[in-house]
Amino acid sequence: MKISNRVLDMNFSPIRKLVPLAHNAEKKGIKVYSLNIGQPNVVTPDAFFEGLAKYDEKIVKYSDSQGIDILIDSFIKSYKKWDIELSKDEILITHGGSEAILFALMAICDPGDEVLIPEPFYSNYNSFAKIACAKVVPFLTTIENGFHLPPKEEIVKKITDKTRCILISNPVNPTGTIYTYDELKMLAEIAQEYDLYIISDEVYRQFVYDNIAYTSFMYMHDMLDRIILVDSISKHYSACGARIGLVASKNTKLIKHILKLCQSRLCVSTIEQCAAANLINTLDSYIEDVNTKYKSRRNLMYDYLKRIPGVVCDKPGGAFYMLVKLPVDNTEKFAEWLLTDYSYDNMTIMIAPASGFYATEDLGKNEVRLSFCTNIEDIENGMIVLTHAIEAYNSLEK
Ligand SMILES: Cc1ncc(COP(=O)(O)O)c(C=O)c1O
Incomplete structure (x- = not known):
């Protein structure tokens, strides 16, 4: 067969x-x-387990496909600390950052469309792209250059009429590199010039050492309709098995379409969402x-x-x-x-x-x-x- x-x-x-x-x-x-x-x-912080204990429903019901309100509210509050303003209709709760990336790719790529990614990159990006029937087009970063981005000319050479987005993690898995403001600005310019989305995978955002300045794509206020933010509690709160993440964008039209994908898998685990809502914001x-x-x-x-x-x-x-x-x-x-x-x-x-x-x-x-x-x-x-x-x-x- x-x-x-x-x-x-x-x-x-x-x-x-x-x-x-x-x-x-x-x-x-x-x-x-x-x-x-x-x-x-x-x-994992006690707050997660306390959140589990607070769940007192007699039926473990489906929750709304976009995620439960108290969890979305917790994320909104936590982003304020990062000067990132998001509202309810701009966030969808997902099964970890993994599902967020997959859904983002499925929502913006047709079969054969291309996804530009600096390599080396998180290995599952390959799998997510393949599931979405998209093609990964890499551009190289090297150990000699601390895995920072190559010049703009090198990157734009890889763009074709099938390119739909640039996908990055920042800080980067697998290199631990943190991109500078100028690097992100360069990618932002490319996205604007070539009409691309940027999927910004920020699941390691809290792990930055040596007082290095961290920039999020969510600070690029003149182009937020192109930015798709991916986040997760897996690494931030050592809660990998909870499978709670999110996809967010100021582009509410896109979010509405991604909601169809969320509805097709009904919902993210109800109890774990409650526990996560209790976890976020308690723990500087x-x-x-x-x-x-x-x-x-x-x-x-x-x-x-x-x-x-x-x-x-x-x-x-x-x-x-x-x-x-x-x-x-x-x-x-x-x-x-x-x-x-x-x-x-x-x-x-x-x-x-x-x-x-x-x-x-x-x-x-x-x-x-x-x-x-x-x-x-x-x-x-x-x-x-x-x-x-x-x-x-x-x-x-x-
Ligand atoms: C860069 C990056 N993005 C996304 C993920 C997915 O994490 P999760 O689905 O547990 O949120 C990982 C997991 O290791 C990762 O390293």
Whole structure:
């Protein structure tokens, strides 16, 4: 029986595909440190669980497709702190940022339309585009340039009459780069000149270190009808499993059409929306505390990496990832070998090979994405393993 070309054409997640190998290693008694995934180890604030306990309905009903009022109100209030003004008819609650991006792409792309994305990029962008039958058109950012954007001429070269939008995350997953005001302004100008939308994925907005200035596309007041904001509580509040996010835009015509997609999946989990409504806005101290933690974890990982001969990395200004060049021939093979054939002191690591974060074939083959949202001890042990593993791998006969 037939399997659709759409699915055949999709890849397994570079972040998750090695998990079965990690389970096998664990069955052999090896401790596996997961540096592959952006699953924060900090506890979800009590306010979330208190919100769950407050739910006192006797029936778990569907909620409105656009999301429940108290949650939308909480988001509106929280955006005010960022000087972002949004109203109820400009926000739709989604199953995480993931569904928000997917719905945004489905609402603006017809089959064959093109989505311009700086690469490396969050690997699921590839999947979302494929589900929407759109084509990812990448433009390159490099480690040597701190993964900042190339000049405008490089980007506009990629625009065709099928280009519909520019999709970015800021801070960037997988590099932790924070785009400057000038970079965003350049993308804004391109969007205006070529009549494009911008999907601005800001799920890491709160994780910015070293007093770097952060700019949101929502500050580009002269073009807000082109901006589609994606957000989520997954990373901000360490609530990845709650699956609560949103898509927002001042373009209420577009939002109205996206609502049709929301209605087709009926609603987002009612109880989790109530819990999330109780969570947002209660917690400035939590965010500060988490930021301090991530910053010291970043510093620790970076300091270790700088000491490994042949490793090239840039200290990220935000999010909780680093994209790192390793002195190995192929990080896909290396990442598998770490789980199938290697241990140091009965420990090994799971890492995400970077080729899955590129759309251009053959890029990222000697890079990996490392996540530093796990605890200090795991990062430290992980870096010890990595240091020894590179040496052991390179001394193998191949
Ligand atoms: C850049 C980026 N956008 C969106 C998402 C989706 O997050 P969620 O669906 O959990 O909100 C992630 C998850 O890792 C991400 O890294």
